[in-house]
Amino acid sequence: MTNLNNNYSKNRKFGIGLAFILFISLCCLVLIGFAQSKTESLESFELKVDVALKGEIFHAEVARTPQALRQGLMYRTELSSHEGMLFPFSPPRRVDFWMKNCLIPLDMIFLKENRVVGIVHSAPPCQDEPCPTYPSRYPVDMVFEVSGGTANRLGLAPGDLITNLTMKKHPQHVFQKPFLLSPPEAMPEQF
Numbered sequence: 001m002t003n004l005n006n007n008y009s010k011n012r013k014f015g016i017g018l019a020f021i022l023f024i025s026l027c028c029l030v031l032i033g034f035a036q037s038k039t040e041s042l043e044s045f046e047l048k049v050d051v052a053l054k055g056e057i058f059h060a061e062v063a064r065t066p067q068a069l070r071q072g073l074m075y076r077t078e079l080s081s082h083e084g085m086l087f088p089f090s091p092p093r094r095v096d097f098w099m100k101n102c103l104i105p106l107d108m109i110f111l112k113e114n115r116v117v118g119i120v121h122s123a124p125p126c127q128d129e130p131c132p133t134y135p136s137r138y139p140v141d142m143v144f145e146v147s148g149g150t151a152n153r154l155g156l157a158p159g160d161l162i163t164n165l166t167m168k169k170h171p172q173h174v175f176q177k178p179f180l181l182s183p184p185e186a187m188p189e190q191f
Contacts, residue, residue, distance in 0.1 A: 049086065051144070052163045053109075054154040058146065060084045073145055074101040084146040092139040099126040099134075105148030109156065110136040116160045122148035 047062040063069045063085055073085055089095060097108055102125045110118035120134045136143070144162065 087143040092141040096133040096135045098131045100131045107151040109144040110140045111142040
């Protein structure tokens with residue numbers, strides 16, 4: 001009976017030790033997964049800025065990756081009257097935008113050094129292939145897309161200034177000078 005109790009005691013200690021090791025391993029895996037998800041969420045953080053245009057504040061997403069530049073506002077079913085998306089380009093260049101897979105009309109405001117150089121008013125969603133393109137007439141360093149009709153509502157015209165950009169990720173950074181991002185260098189010409 002003593003031998004049986006010794007074996008039982010050894011097996012029990014082994015089982016408890018194994019359970020403890022498995023528990024610690026599981027905790028480590030959970031912590032590693034949590035750390036990776038935090039890293040991924042930081043990498044995919046969408047930069048958002050507040051943009052003043054003709055005295056009104058707009059909350060804008062900034063398309064900083066090739067994927068974000070290609071997708072833009074596709075598949076959005078709504079966009080509030082004070083939201084939009086900025087598309088930065090470096091170096092400045094002529095660009096063509098289109099409305100493929102866009103579900104709502106958009107104004108495209110072409111900018112160079114924070115000044116409006118062109119506007120496409122209420123570009124309609126693309127209904128048939130091939131989708132029409134909307135080119136900038138001049139090299140631009142940014143395009144700001146907003147809800148269709150916004151440019152007319154504001155009385156926006158070439159020469160108007162876009163100002164007071166605030167990064168939401170770091171609220172202490174307020175840009176009083178022209179808005180300069182470090183966008184990807186090689187962006188496709190058409191979106």
